[in-house]
Amino acid sequence: MVDFQALIASARVTLLASGNQRGIAFDAARDIPAQTGKVILVTGGAGDLGRTVATEFARHGPARVYIADLPREDGGASVVAAVRAAVGDENAPVRYLGVDLASFESIKTAVREFCAAEERLDVAVLNAGIMRVRPGVTEEGYEIAFGINYLGHALLTRLLMPTLLRTAELPGADVRVVAVSSEGHNMAPKGGIVFDKLKGTFEEIKYYQRYGQSKVAIIGFARELAQRHPQIKVVAVHPGRIITGMAHGLQKESLLFKVTAPISPLFCVSPEIGVRNHLWAATGADVVSGKYYEPVGVPDKETTVAKDTELSKKLWEWTEKALEGIVLE
Numbered sequence: 001m002v003d004f005q006a007l008i009a010s011a012r013v014t015l016l017a018s019g020n021q022r023g024i025a026f027d028a029a030r031d032i033p034a035q036t037g038k039v040i041l042v043t044g045g046a047g048d049l050g051r052t053v054a055t056e057f058a059r060h061g062p063a064r065v066y067i068a069d070l071p072r073e074d075g076g077a078s079v080v081a082a083v084r085a086a087v088g089d090e091n092a093p094v095r096y097l098g099v100d101l102a103s104f105e106s107i108k109t110a111v112r113e114f115c116a117a118e119e120r121l122d123v124a125v126l127n128a129g130i131m132r133v134r135p136g137v138t139e140e141g142y143e144i145a146f147g148i149n150y151l152g153h154a155l156l157t158r159l160l161m162p163t164l165l166r167t168a169e170l171p172g173a174d175v176r177v178v179a180v181s182s183e184g185h186n187m188a189p190k191g192g193i194v195f196d197k198l199k200g201t202f203e204e205i206k207y208y209q210r211y212g213q214s215k216v217a218i219i220g221f222a223r224e225l226a227q228r229h230p231q232i233k234v235v236a237v238h239p240g241r242i243i244t245g246m247a248h249g250l251q252k253e254s255l256l257f258k259v260t261a262p263i264s265p266l267f268c269v270s271p272e273i274g275v276r277n278h279l280w281a282a283t284g285a286d287v288v289s290g291k292y293y294e295p296v297g298v299p300d301k302e303t304t305v306a307k308d309t310e311l312s313k314k315l316w317e318w319t320e321k322a323l324e325g326i327v328l329e
């Protein structure tokens with residue numbers, strides 16, 4: 001029997017993944033200012049977009065770029081080597097930081113490791129994400145997409161906040177937090193965030209709705225964080241539509257995706273173009289804190305649910321309670 005709902009969902013995800021964002025003027029080589037002395041951290045930095053962001057930053061002379069992604073057997077050496085090769089400098093200042101955003105303990109361990117090595121953090125790109133995954137929960141029992149895409153990032157940011165704020169006091173500082181959302185936030189369930197279902201698998205809704213919920217949350221988080229910390233810039237972005245690890249996962253399972261895969265490169269952009277939003281938000285002069293940008297440079301394109309300040313306030317309060325008492329001892 002044909003599952004029409006799943007078919008329509010696949011079609012929608014395929015379309016989302018096959019649009020384009022041509023015309024974005026930001027050119028990484030030309031427009032990223034020198035990052036001399038800066039420390040940059042990119043979550044999901046081993047993935048297609050995160051690795052490209054790390055590479056572009058590493059080309060602009062920072063003190064260090066941290067690739068924060070799932071712990072690996074080789075300690076991330078192969079990812080670091082790949083970024084250095086792409087930069088064309090075998091000594092490019094790139095490090096791997098193993099972190100599982102689905103585990104509070106892992107996040108604490110990673111932040112301890114980071115803080116033991118670094119005095120400052122200039123840019124945090126909250127880019128890690130999952131989309132088409134089977135229903136599941138994080139170590140603490142939160143719905144897996146919400147837990148990784150949003151809550152893990154909220155805890156990571158909270159634990160890094162003293163370092164970000166200290167950095168903001170340094171002469172010439174320009175501290176940024178870039179929260180990677182998605183136009184897919186409009187696939188969230190009614191109301192945007194279903195607070196009484198954030199624990200547990202929430203399998204009564206589809207994977208794309210759970211993904212949408214997590215991306216509504218990250219937009220609201222950016223707005224609330226920006227209001228509380230005017231000394232740093234916090235923005236949410238949609239990167240555009242790019243065939244990446246996420247899309248490959250779909251290709252394996254979806255008939256529709258298999259059929260459209262051969263032509264989707266005609267409509268998608270490369271990771272190099274896809275990360276322009278990330279890089280512009282992280283370094284551009286005309287970025288307004290608290291906004292969601294889709295596409296680059298055009299704020300306020302979010303849907304009604306993402307603009308909902310009551311919802312983001314409620315999310316902030318919920319998050320404060322969920323993360324209460326979690327400190328770096």
Ligand SMILES: NC(=O)c1ccc[n+]([C@@H]2O[C@H](COP(=O)([O-])OP(=O)(O)OC[C@H]3O[C@@H](n4cnc5c(N)ncnc54)[C@H](O)[C@@H]3O)[C@@H](O)[C@H]2O)c1
Nearest residue numbers: 044046047048049100101102128129182241242244245246
């Ligand atoms: N590709 C697109 O078209 C598109 C569109 C809109 C938004 N995005 C967003 O862009 C971001 C980057 O995605 P991508 O397209 O590069 O996909 P990707 O799958 O290539 O990269 C995602 C990365 O996140 C990491 N990750 C997953 N679970 C993790 C965990 N528990 N802890 C730490 N890291 C974890 C993965 O290991 C991977 O390296 C995501 O937030 C995604 O939602 C992508």
